[in-house]
Amino acid sequence: MNAIADRLKAVRARMAEVGCDALIVPRADEYLGEYIPAHNERMLWISGFTGSAGAVVILQDRAAIFVDGRYTVQVRNEVDSQLFEYCHLIKEPHAQWIADQLSDGARVLCDPRMHSLNWYRSTQSTLAAAGLNLLADTDNVIDHCWSGRPEPKIGPALLLEEAFTGSSSAAKRRRIAADVAAKGADAALIFAPDSVSWLLNVRGTDIPCLPILQSFALLDTKGDVTVFVDAGRIPEGFAAHVGEGVRILAESAAQEILLSYSGQRLLADPDSANAWTQLTLEAGGAQLVSAPDPVLLPKAAKNAVEVEGARQAHRRDAVAEVRFLAWLDAEVDRGILHDEAALADKLGAFREEGDQYHGPSFDTISAAGGNAAMCHYNHLNVATPGQLTMNSVYLVDSGGQYTDGTTDITRTVAIGDPGEDIRRMFTLVLKGHIALDQARFPAGTTGTQLDALARQFLWREGFDYDHGTGHGVGAFLSVHEAPQRIGKAHNPFALLPGMIVSNEPGYYRDNCFGIRCENLVVVREAQAAGETLVYEFEALTLVPFDRRLLDRSILTADECAWIDNYHALVATQIAPLLQGSAKVWLEQATLPL
Known part of the structure; x- marks a missing residue:
């Protein structure tokens, strides 16, 4: 019997002792955050799933894992289908799944520290409608069964x-x-x-x-x-x-x-x-x-000092990213095709040379070929990291924590000649990125209202992506900051000056390739002659997009001008901070179309 099966057996025994018929194990810990310390990785311990969102439900005779669209491929690679059913977190909520499985009077256990109050009350209502009882108990079942649980790390702030x-x-x-x-x-x-x-x-x-x-x-x-x-x-x-x-x-x-x-x-x-x-x-x-949360908006709408800090952090981050991309191209030209781990380590090493650097803002998504089709792929969680192959693409999504700001950037890179199909898909994604970047919108506009700008060109061709278009980013804080976001899901919070948000449309073809074009932008007031207060985005990320992936036949003149203007800005801001081969590479990468 494997380790996960042993753990499920122990958990079910404990469930029987405390008299519950179902146990809900969310990814979240007591603070409800996305990033949690090792000693609180309860869902990972019971399932083997390494993703950053989801939930597990354990019954005495079956179990299910619930993940969203970012993880539909990954969950099948990491979680044993003999032990867990795969369910969609949004389309098949776990409260309703439980209600469909259990009979009247059944007892469902949760730790109320791991869930929001709204979740708790909603779940309680759903279960009550089916005659089930939701029990709240901070004496956590997983903690009882987890032998060898890591000790909490405690260091001074x-x-x-x-x-x-x-x-x-x-x-x-x-x-x-x-x-x-x-x-x-x-x-x-x-x-x-x-x-x-x-x-x-x-x-x-x-x-x-x-x-x-x-x-x-x-x-x-x-x-x-x-x-x-x-x-x-x-x-x-x-x-x-x-x-x-x-x-x-x-x-x-x-x-x-x-x-x-x-x-x-x-x-x-x-x-x-x-x-x-x-x-x-x-x-x-x-x-x-x-x-x-009364801190939410003041924290998100950053002041002038925080915005200027973000600009400075992104310039230093761009130096590391450009040095990496220049090195990568040189290695490929020499016929050296590294694996995903070596590539991530090299990029991290370049960042570590920068001032005010405290470490990555998330685990680098270093994804070669078909691995990039998993939006949140992590080479650290596979037995053998993938290796670059010629005539494909490499996706690298990474970021840094600096004393003056938090960065997050994705670039999709041509490895040899990836072919017309990939170039067309990349260009459709970049067209959406450009459309969102150029948006001007009145005060009071939410990210929900802007989301379609980034998807429109994919939609026209019958394509889409199953993740949000933009998330908020903190000031030397979380790389995923609430409440600002751009996505299909309703978000009542309007975008405000000083908010930093990502612009990251993408496209993913299972087991084939993945594409994402991500910059961070900050909301600012725009100059407008009309009567309405209008906002726009200022790009913080200053790294060129791979021109080798462009299908120029579907780019408009205005889109070509945007690319040239953005690349001119990158060259002006970043080239003086570089030297040697990296500077030469940047000059070539930012030449006008």
Whole structure:
């Protein structure tokens, strides 16, 4: 019996002991974040699935894994079909799947720390309609069964100077406190660790790729804040850095404090804060005021200092990326075709030579040939990394965390002559990228309204891609920042000046190839003669697209001009920062069409 089967057997035995018929195991941990430390990788432990989103449902006689469209290929490669059914997370929600499997009176167990309050209440309603009971228990079944579970990593946070943040922690707390008071609340639950990190001007060191302080907090209307965090994460000089009005408590003290808010109105985000904190507040007699995290928009709409920091970070990042692309072309010309791991390591080495670099912003997606058809492919999770082959394409999606900004870029590279079909598909994708980049839109426009601009040329030909077109990006924070995004799914948050978002349409053909063209852009006010306030995008990413992949017969004159203008900007900004063969390569890569 393999390890996963053994683990399922142990979990089912524990389920029988506690009297539950179904167990829900989400990818998320107690902080509901996308990036989680090794000791909280519960879904990976029970299934073997390495993706960044999904859920597992375990019954006594069967189990299922639920993933979205990004992972439909990957899940089949990583998860044993003899042990798990494959289900689509969006098209076949796991609550409904459970309701269809179990009979009246069955007991379904979840850990309320791992789910949002809205998820909890929605799931409770769905299951109740089928006569099932949702049980909330923080005595986690997986943790009971996980022998050899890694110890949590606890390291001191970094204190981020105002030269990088543009505002002191005290000023931020007063600003957010005023917003909380304006909503008629006595205090706010600041649950998301990136919100706490931004509020305190600190960054964490415990989670790879995500520099957040693992913590949550309660902020009152005076701007005083109680932070629940392991004391080992608080560095020397913290008190002076944040100023007066900051109290540090261990997370073990949270329940008692949450129960003490009887009669008070607590603002809490039912989508981003876990169910346990809010259910505990209610149990203590607090009244929940349902509203988005009050830090969300101020953090996302970056100030002038943060935007300028992003520009500087992207210039340094572009130097690393261009040096890598120049080296890659030279290697291919010499007939040396590296594997995906060697390529990712080389790109990482170039980044490490840059100033203010703290590490990657996510695991590099280094994908050769058919592996690129998996949007979130990770060569670290396969037995043998793929190798470049001639007359194909290589997709590399990567980014860095810098003291002054977070980067994320995807380039698709020709390896030899990939043929007319790939050139046509690449050009359709790039046309969508250009259309979105050139968009001008009135204040109040959401990313949902802009999404079709990037898909239109693929749609005309009967193609599409099963992921969003753009995600928000933080300031030396999460590479996937809420609430700004561009995608088909409804998003009520309008794009605001200072928001950084990706522009990344793509196309993927199973087991054949994948294409993605990604820049980061920042929203800014546009000059317009009309009566309406209009916004536009400014490109932050400054790396050429591969002109060898262009099908010029389907490019318009305006699109060719955009490519030439963008490449001229890249050459002007980045060439002076390069020397030798990399500089020569960039000059050639940015020649006018």
